Amino acid sequence: MFTMTKMEQVPAQGRRLPPPNFHSLLDTIELMGAAIPFARNGEIYGESEPADYVYKVLTGAVRTYKLLSDGRRQIDAFHLPGDIFGLELGDTHTCSAEAISDSTIVVVKRSLVMAAAERNTDVARRLWSTTAAELQRAQQHTLLLIKSAQERVATFLLEMSERLCAEGSLELPMSRQDIADYLGLTIETVSRTLTQLQGAATIALPGSRRIVLRNRPALNRLND
Amino acid sequence: MFTMTKMEQVPAQGRRLPPPNFHSLLDTIELMGAAIPFARNGEIYGESEPADYVYKVLTGAVRTYKLLSDGRRQIDAFHLPGDIFGLELGDTHTCSAEAISDSTIVVVKRSLVMAAAERNTDVARRLWSTTAAELQRAQQHTLLLIKSAQERVATFLLEMSERLCAEGSLELPMSRQDIADYLGLTIETVSRTLTQLQGAATIALPGSRRIVLRNRPALNRLND
DNA sequence: CGGCGGCTTGATCGGTCTCAAGTACGGTGG
DNA sequence: CCACCGTACTTGAGACCGATCAAGCCGCCG
Numbered sequence: 001m002f003t004m005t006k007m008e009q010v011p012a013q014g015r016r017l018p019p020p021n022f023h024s025l026l027d028t029i030e031l032m033g034a035a036i037p038f039a040r041n042g043e044i045y046g047e048s049e050p051a052d053y054v055y056k057v058l059t060g061a062v063r064t065y066k067l068l069s070d071g072r073r074q075i076d077a078f079h080l081p082g083d084i085f086g087l088e089l090g091d092t093h094t095c096s097a098e099a100i101s102d103s104t105i106v107v108v109k110r111s112l113v114m115a116a117a118e119r120n121t122d123v124a125r126r127l128w129s130t131t132a133a134e135l136q137r138a139q140q141h142t143l144l145l146i147k148s149a150q151e152r153v154a155t156f157l158l159e160m161s162e163r164l165c166a167e168g169s170l171e172l173p174m175s176r177q178d179i180a181d182y183l184g185l186t187i188e189t190v191s192r193t194l195t196q197l198q199g200a201a202t203i204a205l206p207g208s209r210r211i212v213l214r215n216r217p218a219l220n221r222l223n224d
Numbered sequence: 225m226f227t228m229t230k231m232e233q234v235p236a237q238g239r240r241l242p243p244p245n246f247h248s249l250l251d252t253i254e255l256m257g258a259a260i261p262f263a264r265n266g267e268i269y270g271e272s273e274p275a276d277y278v279y280k281v282l283t284g285a286v287r288t289y290k291l292l293s294d295g296r297r298q299i300d301a302f303h304l305p306g307d308i309f310g311l312e313l314g315d316t317h318t319c320s321a322e323a324i325s326d327s328t329i330v331v332v333k334r335s336l337v338m339a340a341a342e343r344n345t346d347v348a349r350r351l352w353s354t355t356a357a358e359l360q361r362a363q364q365h366t367l368l369l370i371k372s373a374q375e376r377v378a379t380f381l382l383e384m385s386e387r388l389c390a391e392g393s394l395e396l397p398m399s400r401q402d403i404a405d406y407l408g409l410t411i412e413t414v415s416r417t418l419t420q421l422q423g424a425a426t427i428a429l430p431g432s433r434r435i436v437l438r439n440r441p442a443l444n445r446l447n448d
Numbered sequence: 449c450g451g452c453g454g455c456t457t458g459a460t461c462g463g464t465c466t467c468a469a470g471t472a473c474g475g476t477g478g
Numbered sequence: 479c480c481a482c483c484g485t486a487c488t489t490g491a492g493a494c495c496g497a498t499c500a501a502g503c504c505g506c507c508g
Contacts, residue, residue, distance in 0.1 A: 066363070066367050068367070068370075068371070068448055069448050072370060072371075074366060074367050074370050076363055076366060087356075088356070089353060089356035089357055089359075089360055094360060094363065095363070117348070117349075117352075118345050118349075121342050121348070124341070124345070124348040124349075124352070125341075125342075125348075127352055128341075128348070128351055128352045128355060129313060131352060131355045131356050131359060132311075132312070132313035132355050133313055134359055135313075135355055135358055135359040135362060136313055136314075136318060138359060138362040138363055138366065139290070139300055139318065139319070139362055141366055142298060142300060142362060142365055142366050142369065143290050143292070143298050145366065145369040145370070145408060146292075146296060146298050146369070146408045147292070147296075148463080148464095149463075149464070175486070175487090176486070176487060176488095177486085184369060184370045185464080185465090186464075186465055186466080187486090187487080187488095188464090188465075188466085188487095188488080188489085189463090189464060189465075191487060191488055191489080192464095192488080192489080194488095195488070195489085207473090208472080208473080208486070208487055208488090224292055224293050372495080372496095373495080373496065399454070399455090400454075400455065400456095401454085409496075409497090410496075410497060410498080411454090411455080411456095412455095412456080412457085412496085412497075412498085413495090413496055413497075415455060415456055415457080416456080416457080416496090418456095419456070419457085432454075432455060432456090432504090432505090
């Protein structure tokens with residue numbers, strides 16, 4: 001391993017005691033920017049706008065997505081508290097970003113982040129790790145899109161249960177339409193599939209956005 | 225841009241003057257490793273094997289892919305001369321890699337690359353750029369997978385024509401099965417769709433792996 | 449010439465989309 | 479507190495696209 005751990009050396013500048021354990025690019029960014037509130041469905045940035053800022057979710061949730069000319073929407077990722085997004089290779093954004101629910105987002109000038117990476121090897125490494133992790137996620141997402149509807153939904157539920165750190169019960173922040181556009185399905189197919197999983201006692205749906213995983217092994221079986 | 229205009233330079237070892245202008249992580253890597261030949265369909269590495277090396281295609285072509293338990297295969301990317309692959313966040317590979325045709329690949333110890341990035345800001349930046357570019361590609365690939373069969377094939381042809389730097393005529397290195405697994409279609413659908421595009425005079429197929437783009441605007445119309 | 453692998457073509461099947469109602473829920477105003 | 483509304487979600491019937499199953503074809507090499 002090389003990404004993390006080994007952060008225990010002196011960070012760099014004049015900083016005295018760093019937090020005793022691991023801390024990431026996320027913390028660095030947090031120190032450089034301002035927390036801004038965004039309303040539900042508020043646009044954070046649009047595709048092909050200048051990518052002058054980098055973002056980190058503090059509370060709430062964010063979707064990044066691309067549109068095709070006829071209006072089809074592909075959601076690339078959901079970003080939950082702690083996640084960084086909006087960091088681009090080129091000078092314009094390749095996705096749009098919107099708040100899924102009311103959210104607070106830390107906004108940092110990208111030039112600051114890049115400059116910090118130039119000065120500090122440690123920041124540079126974490127910068128790369130962040131992007132590499134996002135790449136890995138994107139590849140898993142691609143794999144998802146070749147599966148059947150049931151498999152996609154199962155994979156999605158497992159991913160969310162992992163990321164929301166919920167043992168048995170999830171409260172999803174996103175709508176069925178968001179889920180559908182993430183999974184490359186229609187809203188009807190998502191709904192039907194959830195109903196179907198409920199019928200099989202694999203999950204329960206106490207509310208439309210609340211999901212209880214009753215049978216993880218069954219979901220895992222569908223996952224791969 | 226940063227990938228390429230590719231291979232006209234001296235292959236590796238005793239190189240003196242570096243290209244006068246910009247040169248990438250690719251060149252750096254080239255200086256650190258050894259060129260190894262791989263036979264068609266030869267395994268370069270397997271999923272979940274230790275990721276101790278980083279690779280760069282000199283000649284030939286490489287596919288990286290993931291398998292589902294039931295044998296379905298998703299090709300994540302095709303790597304052509306000049307491309308880097310196999311660089312991972314964790315300590316094991318998340319994809320398998322195989323040579324599509326007889327290929328020569330530069331192999332470098334990953335620890336060398338990472339150490340170079342620690343020492344040299346410039347290498348660190350190029351390391352990040354490489355990964356960020358791959359991320360962008362992966363996101364485009366995801367977008368592809370929500371399209372219709374015709375649109376996927378059209379997008380694929382345009383991508384390949386771009387990357388192979390062929391004006392009107394492409395010689396594809398990969399089989400129909402490879403294309404199918406990249407596009408999330410079956411081999412039959414790929415074949416039918418190509419035939420169909422030929423019928424519409426959008427392309428011509430002088431040989432099964434040679435494709436002439438007769439009507440780029442029509443392809444572009446399908447592309448988005 | 450025969451055989452084999454890669455590709456094409458055809459006929460049918462099935463999963464997901466589409467179109468169309470119907471239902472539950474949350475918020476707002478009476 | 480309830481009636482109303484709009485939005486989100488569910489459910490149903492039918493169509494369609496791509497998968498599947500099954501031959502055939504072509505080029506290449508023995």
